[in-house]
Amino acid sequence: xxxxxxxxxxxxxxxxxxxxxxxxxxxxxxxxxxxxxxxxxxxxxxxxxxxxxxxxxxxxxxxxxxxxxxxxxxxxxxxxxxxxxxxxxxxxxxxxxxxxxxxxxxxxxxxxxxxxxxxxxxxxxxxxxxxxxxxxxxxxxxxxxxxxxxxxxxxxxxxxxxxxxxxxxxxxxxxxxxxxxxxxxxxxxxxxxxxxxxxxxxxxxxxxxxxxxxxxxxxxxxxxxxxxxxxxxxxxxxxxxxxxxxxxxxxxxxxxxxxxxxxxxxxxxxxxxxxxxxxxxxxxxxxxxxxxxxxxxxxxxxxxxxxxxxxxxxxxxxxxxxxxxxxxxxxxxxxxxxxxxxxxxxxxxxxxxxxxxxxxxxxxxxxxxxxxxxxxxxxxxxxxxxxxxx
Numbered sequence: 001x002x003x004x005x006x007x008x009x010x011x012x013x014x015x016x017x018x019x020x021x022x023x024x025x026x027x028x029x030x031x032x033x034x035x036x037x038x039x040x041x042x043x044x045x046x047x048x049x050x051x052x053x054x055x056x057x058x059x060x061x062x063x064x065x066x067x068x069x070x071x072x073x074x075x076x077x078x079x080x081x082x083x084x085x086x087x088x089x090x091x092x093x094x095x096x097x098x099x100x101x102x103x104x105x106x107x108x109x110x111x112x113x114x115x116x117x118x119x120x121x122x123x124x125x126x127x128x129x130x131x132x133x134x135x136x137x138x139x140x141x142x143x144x145x146x147x148x149x150x151x152x153x154x155x156x157x158x159x160x161x162x163x164x165x166x167x168x169x170x171x172x173x174x175x176x177x178x179x180x181x182x183x184x185x186x187x188x189x190x191x192x193x194x195x196x197x198x199x200x201x202x203x204x205x206x207x208x209x210x211x212x213x214x215x216x217x218x219x220x221x222x223x224x225x226x227x228x229x230x231x232x233x234x235x236x237x238x239x240x241x242x243x244x245x246x247x248x249x250x251x252x253x254x255x256x257x258x259x260x261x262x263x264x265x266x267x268x269x270x271x272x273x274x275x276x277x278x279x280x281x282x283x284x285x286x287x288x289x290x291x292x293x294x295x296x297x298x299x300x301x302x303x304x305x306x307x308x309x310x311x312x313x314x315x316x317x318x319x320x321x322x323x324x325x326x327x328x329x330x331x332x333x334x335x336x337x338x339x340x341x342x343x344x345x346x347x348x349x350x351x352x353x354x355x356x357x358x359x360x361x362x363x364x365x366x367x368x369x370x371x372x373x374x375x376x377x378x379x380x381x382x383x384x385x386x387x388x389x390x
Contacts, residue, residue, distance in 0.1 A: 071155025
């Protein structure tokens with residue numbers, strides 16, 4: 001056997017082993033990314049009260065762009081900004097399907113709200129007794145490119161199959177009081193499946209050439225800034241929960257009538273208005289700035305920016321207007337909480353720019369000392385990692 005042949009054989013074996021290890025490393029990275037994305041998506045949807053960013057339709061109302069079971073990508077309403085005619089939205093319907101999430105297109109905008117319609121429907125939702133959609137009802141804004149919805153095939157089939165599998169597993173485990181839609185069940189089962197799949201792959205692709213000696217070697221380096229980002233993300237979760245959990249929108253049902261009823265302030269004279277008070281309590285363990293505002297021009301809040309100590313109740317007044325046309329209508333108001341780390345007027349100004357600006361700024365003020373301390377102790381440099389292999 002020639003030296004050249006041995007050299008070629010050795011080089012081929014090394015390349016094969018390296019490719020195998022690279023494939024395993026890539027698979028491990030993919031699994032890690034999938035787990036992180038899954039966990040963050042579930043946490044974000046639960047934390048901020050929005051549907052998952054990848055959803056699907058179950059009817060043919062949006063044909064031909066979306067067939068039943070087709071998925072789409074949605075941006076949470078606070079991040080998407082203002083909506084207008086032509087946008088496709090997912091909103092919390094009051095009448096359609098007995099109430100629930102509906103994905104339809106905005107075809108007009110009135111003083112009372114948005115007029116919506118399924119592309120394949122012969123009439124608008126409002127012609128079918130659904131009230132005009134207000135901003136507080138909008139949960140997602142569907143991503144479109146040149147008027148075409150970005151479609152994700154087979155999401156409905158996968159989601160329904162996954163849901164059926166989770167329900168079966170919950171039944172097998174006899175978890176009678178646990179729903180198959182529970183976030184913990186979703187994350188736990190999915191993580192378990194991915195990890196088991198990784199282990200099975202590793203077992204069946206092992207080249208059986210493991211060395212029994214332990215060697216310590218420098219295998220990788222990592223930028224310390226990545227570690228800092230990870231630390232800041234972990235620390236930001238409880239801060240975001242303090243801010244996001246109590247925040248939200250609520251709806252007030254009113255009746256525009258020819259004769260108001262002083263005993264019922266929700267019955268307002270047609271074309272007139274009524275003044276009411278609203279009380280909000282800061283149930284968080286830290287001082288907060290509470291911002292109350294109407295979600296449409298038909299409701300005006302007088303004192304919008306309200307500092308509140310832990311456990312304190314703050315009160316503000318607001319006025320609601322009724323349309324000239326008699327009937328039942330919906331008015332919306334939003335309540336946003338921010339940790340009081342900046343003067344209340346400054347937080348109010350940042351909120352007026354965009355709620356996300358106020359959220360990022362207040363969170364950044366709290367976490368900036370952590371970043372400074374990390375820089376002073378660790379610095380921004382490449383850190384060596386030691387890997388123990390068999």
